[in-house]
Amino acid sequence: MSFSESHKFSGEGIAHIARIIDKINLGIWEYNTDTKEVKWSSGFYTALGYAPGEIECSYNFFFNQLLYYHDKEVFLKATQHPRQGGSPVAHVRLLTKLNGYQWFENTTQKHDTADGPVIYGVLKNIHALKISEIKVTEAEFKVNEIGRIAKIGSWEIDTATMGLTFSKEMYDIFELDDHVTMSVEEAIGFFEPHYRKTLTNVVNEALNYCKPYDIELLFKTAKNNVIWVRSKGVPVINDHGKCVTVRGIFQDIDSIKRKGITLQSSINLLDDQNKRLQNFAYIVSHNLRSHSGNLKFMVNLFEEAKLSEERTEIFSHIKTISESLSATMGHLDEIVRIQSEITRERKLLDFETIFNNVASALHTNIDRTNAVINTNFSDCPQVNYIPAYLESILQNLLTNAIKYKHPDRNPVINITTRKVGNEVYLIFEDNGIGIDMQRYGDQLFGMYKTFHQNSDSKGIGLFITRNQVEALGGTIQVESAVNIGTKFTVKLV
Amino acid sequence: MNTENKSVTAGIVDDDEIFTYGFKKITAIKGLFDEILNFSNGKEAIDFLKDPQNKQRLPDVLFVDINMPVMNGWEFNKAFEEIKSQLGKNITLYNISSSIDLEDIKRAKSNPIIADYLLKPIDEQYLAEIFRSLQNAGDLRLYN
Missing domain, CATH: 1.10.287 (Helix Hairpins)
Structure with missing residues (x-):
């Protein structure tokens, strides 16, 4: 049975209700919009820290002295336009006697009486609640901000359901607009294929053996950006030592990692x-x-x-x-000179022209050995290089190919160029005596390293060639078989 | 020279012709060694040692350079160790080099078949000592 049922109250009943209103630990007020008459319950004064009658009971006093100026609009909205049937709630700050402004919750009702329209309301101190609510909001904001600034998201796997939950920043790192839920497998699918197995293993180890992990992986966002991330997972165990949750952080470490x-x-x-x-x-x-x-x-x-x-x-x-x-x-x-020439200007060079210069300088050696030289520079006819270096590289390789020809056959030398992406390769193949790579492979480009009983071997050519190639950021590789021939692959740029 | 002293043959294994020439010349001037054999790399020396025809001509001591083409000093040391027991003669082995690389020196000195590592240019006094000790070693063997 509610208090207002059947609208019947005995005389004693009304006095009883008035007592309840005055003694209740809430502020109750009433305001007649026609007569401007205001009534405050004892609880109203108590809530503000005053004794009944200690302050002026008027609309003006309330509005101008007690209500925090910033909250006036909220209060007016709730009291002047109370929704039909509902009880609008406003959170406002009121000046108390001893504790400054405190948060109150005000619930308003409008009622038409014989004396005119009456607005009445209930005022409840919610300061402690409101402050903790504000603190929670602030903390949440800070956590999000820290996550955003540090590019750290947090996630959790519930072992029982295998459900995966993400913090807001997780979606930002994933570059997902919708905060969709996804399974652990789906999340792992965002990592580069090479790293999926690693991650699956460590997550399973965390779930099954409570083993924490901290790894760095390559990750592809929803917008196809490939970035380095750090994933760290820590299992949370129950009283029986079983893993109930795996909790972790997920951090975008791309710029640090790439710098590293x-x-x-x-x-x-x-x-x-x-x-x-x-x-x-x-x-x-x-x-x-x-x-x-x-x-x-x-x-x-x-x-x-x-x-x-x-x-x-x-x-x-x-x-x-x-x-x-x-x-x-x-x-x-x-x-x-190699080191000093490195600063010289690179020029766009024709392989054909440079090769012809080198070949004509070596024509006595070429003619004497009946060497056949096949060139094909069509795949990459030009290169941006230091002229003296390219000349020297071609000359050293050609001299070597002729010098170490096979005694039973005329030298056949194939020189080609290849372009792979932005890289330019010079490939030099001969049918000479070859070199035992297992024995000499690691010394081939060393200075004064000679491997053949050849009186004009000085062991300087390949050393110089390698230094020139490497000085410009290239590499030189060699494959060789004794009595078959040698192939040099020079990555020029 | 003491006629009772055993004649001592030395072998020089080095591709450096000037050094080999000097070695022969200085030992001739100082009257060291009775015969000098000359090999321009490790392989030549090993081939000579292995050839049964040379059984009576084997050297008493070998001076082996480190940096040589075809078969260098390290490779020679290894090949020598393998055929050592079949030679029928105790040949003393010295490594010689102008390398002052500590790694090279350590590598040679830690090898039990190498008597010592000599830095080029060779110290004549030390060469004479080596020669005399080999002569005496011959004496001891004769009288025992």
Whole structure:
């Protein structure tokens, strides 16, 4: 049975209700819009921290002294236009006696009486509730903001249902507009194929064996952007040690990761250069040492020798050493020049033209060995390169192919170019004596490394070629079989 | 020279012609070694050692360079170790090189079949010591 049922109240009943209204821990008010008469319950004063009658009971006082100016509009909206049948609720701040402005919930009703239209309402202090609500909203906002700024999303897998839930930022990283729900498998499908198995394994290990994980993977967003992400999952276990939830973060680490990769490749490049320089210093020391050692040796012998024929012979060796020393110095100059020429301007060069220059310079060697040279530069006729380098590379490879020809056959040399994407390859094949790659493969491009009993082998050509190619960011690879031939594949750019 | 001393044959394995020439010349001047054999790389030396016809001409000591074409000093050391027991003669092995690379020195010195690693240019005094110790070793063997 409700209080208003059958509209019958005894005299005592009305007094009883008035008592209830005054004693209740809520502020009850009434306002007659015609007479401007205002009534406040005792609870109204108490709610604001006053004793009944301590403050002026009037609409003006309420509106101007108690109601926070910012909340006036909300209050008016709720009281002046109460919806038919409903009880509009407004959250407003009122000035209390001791605690400053506090949040109140005001519920309004409109009722027509014999004395005119009356608005009445109930005022309830909801300050603590409102503050915690504001704090929650702020915290949520902060969490979202942190996620957005750090590009970190969070997710959860419920073990029982295998349901996957995402934070807002997750969708931003996925580049999905709709906050659709997806299965674990569907989410894994966003990763690059190579990483799907890895992720599936670690997620399963987290679910089945409570093993946390932290991995970096390549991920393809809904808009087909491939980015590096970090996925970290931590299992949450119940009292029985079983995994009930896997909770984790998902972070866009693309810019960091790519910087790291660039850095690593710079380090590798520096490392290579360092190794080359060290090797170079070692070689220089070795060669100069062996020449100077021989020189000292011969000078001693010259002093010891008594016969003039002996002295003549020793002196001829001293001359040879002197020539070797100059040749070694020449090689060093050449290597130093590679580094200094690197800053020279690259030019658009015709393979055909450069090759013809080189071939005409070597025509005596070519003619003497009856070498057949087939060229095909049609796939990539031109390259942007330093002219002196390209000339030197072609010359060294051609000289080698002729020098190490097979004794039983005339040299056949095939030179082609290929373009793969933006990369330009120069391919040099011969039918010469070949080289035992298993034995010498790692030394092939070393300085003063000779592998054949060939008196004019100096072990400098390929060393220079590799340095020129690598100085411009290219690579050189070799395949060879003894008695069959050798194939050099030079990635120029 | 003591006529009772055993004659000592040395072999030089090196592609450096000037060094080989100097080696022969200095040992001739100083009266070291009774005969000098000369090989321009490791393979030539191994082929000579393996040939049964050379059984009576095997050297007492070999000076093997490290950097050589065809078969370098490291490869020679390995090949020598394999045929050592079939030679019927104890041949002392020295590595010689102008390389001051510590790795090279360590590698040669840690090999039990290598008596020592000699830096070029070769120290005549040390060469003379090697020669005398081989002569004496011959004496000991004769009298035992």
